[in-house]
Amino acid sequence: MTIQKTTSTMAILSGILLSGLLGLSLDEAEAQSNYRLKTLGTGSSPYVVSTVFADIVNNNTDDRVQVDATGSGPEHAVTTARGVTQFTSSFSPGIAALMRDGEGMFTSLPQASDLYGNMRMLFSYPMGLYHGAVFADSGIETYEDLKGKRVFTGPPTGQARKTVEPLIEAITGYKAGEDYEVVNISWDAASQSFQDGNLDAYFNPTQAPSPILTQIAMANKIRFLSIPEVEEGELSAVLGRPGYRVVELPADIYGENQVNTEPARSIGVTIGMATNKDMPEDAIYTMTKAFWENLEEKQEALPQMRNLSLDTVFQDMNTLLHPGAIRYYKEVGLDIPENLIPPEAQ
Structure with missing residues (x-):
């Protein structure tokens, strides 16, 4: 070649x-x-x-x-x-x-x-880790609250979507496209769409603090969804993959507009x-x-x-x-x- x-x-x-x-x-x-x-x-x-x-x-x-x-x-x-x-x-x-x-x-x-x-x-x-971001006034506090919402899980052909959707299903039983709407756009379009209020939840695997989420948090109160404590093996569809592990997002890493009072559990990726x-x-x-x-x-x-x-x-x-x-x-x-x-x- x-x-x-x-x-x-x-x-x-x-x-x-x-x-x-x-x-x-x-x-x-x-x-x-x-x-x-x-x-x-x-x-x-x-x-x-x-x-x-x-x-x-x-x-x-x-x-x-x-x-x-x-x-x-x-x-x-x-x-x-x-x-x-x-x-x-x-x-x-x-x-x-x-x-x-x-x-x-x-x-x-x-x-x-x-x-x-x-x-x-x-x-x-x-x-970094998968940030599951929502606005604090959206009424979404847990993964269960994603039912019926517009959710960006990653671009259609990307690995992020293959991670977030199985994660949501493992936690809630919700199926993508049936129990919540999957929005098919690019990374850049998704960040702008979330800022404009056209997405209910925005997932992005990135180091913390993320420049994009830092910018959003400067003008908006935001919450990061936390993976609940579950029995070992319940998240095997995600954690069984090479380079995946559960990590914590600090409660104050995005400043005073981050409303989480405790660290948010998420998926970390190499x-x-x-x-x-x-x-x-x-x-x-x-x-x-x-x-x-x-x-x-x-x-x-x-x-x-x-x-x-x-x-x-x-x-x-x-x-x-x-x-x-x-x-x-x-x-x-x-x-x-x-x-x-x-x-x-x-």
Whole structure:
């Protein structure tokens, strides 16, 4: 497979990313390799990680990374596996397992398992947790109150929907499209629709505090739905997946307009930055090294980045590492799990 490069540009909302694209001479621009990184919508954890990754790479290496915040996680995996795009920051262990086995949203893609063989990891990171947000005056206080409501559970083809809808059903018995209305829109459209009052409940897997939800909470009182204490096994449809666990959202993390008086129990997810196995080893080594060596400065300004650490770089990882990433992690003294070493790095 031949990796396809792109030289197109796009408008990036983040000033961080824009800063990495300015100040280049023509000769410098021509000397650089240009790569595309697919990620989720503006304000999501993968989007924040992507913009920081691109900014660091663009300012500290001879390569350039352009962020494209369109599409869903499974779509990003397929385009990266095919070499149409070079990175995805939304490759979760759950998506990896479904792609590997040709299940879930990949059942209609006969070559899914073969494409999965093209995927290689750079690092894992905590995506955050599933925020189930409602306005405090909506009358919705528990998952049971979602009956008959307009609910955004994620884009139609994304992994979020495959998580939220089984979660709601496990807690309440409610079926999507029967007991509550599922709204079919994108991440960006959903955040705006929720702010405009056109959604009763808005689910978003993201680090806390989320930029979007912080903005909403500045002008509105909001509540986050909490998973009730249930018998072990009742949530197995969700917690049985790779990289999923129950976590707590602090009661005051969104300030005085968050009406929760106790932590809200939710689902925490691990996700990862992935690339194609045909990406040059030297390029991935250089990018990985630059990212981790310049991350601390970004973490000071961006709370969403503070959970990223070399201590958890392999957490829940179930896809082989790229040799370039392995080279860096060995250089800094990390022990590489044997099951993550690909044939080309043996």
